[in-house]
Amino acid sequence: MTSREMMHRSESAVSIELQTPDMTLNIGPQHPSTHGVLRLVAKVDGERIREVEPVIGYMHRGYEKLAEVRTYAQITALVNRIDWVSGFASEVPFILGVEKLMGVEAPERAQWIRLILSELARISSHLVFISSYPLELGATTPLMHSLREREYILELIEEVTGGRFHPNFNRVGGVKSAYGGGSTTKKQSMDLPAGFFKRTSEAMDRMDKICDDIDTLVTGNELIKMRTVGVGIIPPDKALEFGLSGPNLRASGVAYDLRKSDSYLTYDQVEFDVVSRPGGDCYDRYLVRLHEVRESVKIIRQAIDMIPSGPLQAKVPRVLKAPKGHVYSRAENPKGEFGYYIVSEGGKMPYRLKIRSTSFSNLTILPWILKGQLIPDLVAIMGSLDFVLGDVDR
Amino acid sequence: MSKSINFPFPGLFRGMGLTLKTMVKRAPVTMYPEVQEVPVPRARGVISLDVDNCTVCMLCARECPDWCIYIEGHKEEKGETKPGARMRTKNLLDRFDIDYGLCMYCGICVEVCPFDALFWTPEYEYSEPRVADLLHNKEKLTEWLATVPENPALES
């Protein structure tokens, strides 16, 4: 054997010895940054992720099946538990679908109340994102500030509907209009309580303030920029390919917002901008949400000036029966397009309810986008997609 | 908002200034056991029952999305109002239990009750160490009746 051959052999021996096998790392289902019970089976080489496979279903509660044996009124109470950080917003598309199916339309005032509460839900959902995202990057203080402010929003929702998270306030043909079906006290109207508009505009002033504070704490923070700018870039074509919607899509430069493009409720009467940013990285996804809070504040300010008086409930039969048919209704939820496909066979209950939940669709991009990223970036990217596991697993 | 990172990190120091400014503010915390928070009148805390108004119609039990209301009753003869007329009966409530371990606080039962028998009250202090104790019976539900608030005034 020549020395050259020996050298060659020893080199190859070394390279064989130094081969490092990929380590399979189970991130979740119990992990601080998986927002609950998402499980990612990641093949990692050191801190570099080779590939990742999301495993979902740890929180499957079977809402689609449950809905098949519930009346429409009961389903309304269920659907606000799908995406619990914006409970009211997930009720709206369902009730709009049932109304479309039955051919009723809610009175003007009810529509405006729905709009105000949807936007309050949007603010509260985005505030949860704004609080939890810096936390995932290791900053603990923004959490305290923005959750403190969210409390004022939840109080407003509770004041009107009686529930902080699960309002169950939408009814077919309007919003909950009386305390109950009784004769005396319970027949009383359940319109907005006195002073609601004043407290709302006060809360909106607080929201402006907290947005500025968050700007100081997070947006301008160089360490946050180092962690997020240029990380997890989703180009617009990929975003559309994976069916992303909502802020995640708009951060990739696609200014698509159902409130504008397929207007529902009374969104066509208020003025607001569709926030979009060109970058598609984590920082842009964060900024889009922060700006959307400001836009929502703008919408609510207009709405409390424009809301007309009038009835809260259209005339609907006592026993709700949808005629035979099917309908797909959707709305722009805080997290993106939220849709229900309702099939009715003419009974009190839907024959089939298909839920197009936002977080599930937004999550589909995870295997593509996490490939080749570092573990700290995994946390940054996953957090920036802003999903709720209840919304993923349904 | 520029994405560039300037060297002396002004953003870091602005953020640190903000946290320092927060220090002088009082924490907006209700110190719970000593100070009670007052929930809004519409808050769905616990359901109270007015036994006299209940006619054992079972509507609430039927409409409950997760069937956490248990009702039993029996008919009692009220006696003839007129001689020869049909015997009038009255429904009497034997059992009215709400399992708060199951209840999802949707309020459908209160809404469908046609006889003013169920009311929401914002009371919230009824946690129990045992799940089974969350089953409130007729007597316990009646106790809550005292805490039913006045309905708030409305926005004109």
Added chain:
Amino acid sequence: MSIFIEAAIRAVFVFGFLLVTVILLVWVERKFVSDLQNRVGPDRAGPWGILQTLADGMKSFFKESIRPTNVEVALFVAAPIIALMTALLIFMVVPIGAPVEINGTEYALVGADLNVGLLYVLALSSMAVYAIVFAGWASGSKYPLLGSVRASAQMISYEAAMGLSLVPVVLFAGSTSITTIVEQQQGTFLGVFPAWNIVLLPSFVIFLISGFAETNRAPFDLVEAEQEIVGGYHTEYSGFQFALFFLAEYIAVFNISALTAVLFLGGWSGPVFGPAWIAWVWPIGWFLLKTWAIVLFFVWVRASLPRMRYDHLMSFGWKKLIPVSLAWIILVAIAIGIRDFGLPWS
């Protein structure tokens, strides 16, 4: 008095001082962070919650120490002990006050006045890396492993920056004994400014930054970044063993603060008033004041800043801190050369 008894007394005193300090430190941190974050913080155990740390310590003392099946037992047990021992030993060379005279004998208020004090500190803080590496490796689990890999890289690279940042201090004082360094910082410049080593500002900043990295504090706490690698190296530790790590971490924070105060802020130097029997308290007071100010700065930074990313951290350490400290060492060396030997052309 026998030298052994004296050494034992000093050791016990340092040990007790550190334990009491840590109990206070944890409470102060939690209280201060909660103030910065607009919340209340611990307030149930004792007045203002001051006994909270004791209660937590008791709890972890009585909890079961779970040992997973895959662990390398000897190292797994040794790791928290090494962590605590190194943390405790570092404080032995930190003088907490001016020497006091009792019965005609002068006693230095320091665990041991080593003439290689600074080298001893650096050596021990390198030892602290072993605790974390052992803990991560012996746990036989993946997250601790990742944590310990991060820790070893981080602590070793910042060790270099820290060591280099101390060279100007040593050049300035002409000694590696910490007591000498403090004594050299007595007095004033131009009669107004205290003659602290803070004039070596770049060294001070670099030392503080590497101190954050050495103690694994935010924004360099990637070793135990819970959002990324759960608990880092102490994921598998529980009960009393975890408490030891916890204790070691906080003692390390206090050590770094004390070292900063001693090396750059003049240690116990400061104005002294009053009669002789009270005068010896003042230096201790000044030392504690400066140390706690640094501790609060640590907490303040933790409350305000997010975590850095691993690769940013490494490039920051190697590409920024180390070149800057090397350049600074050359500058200081030239300046001292001119001071001692005059300008080369004169």
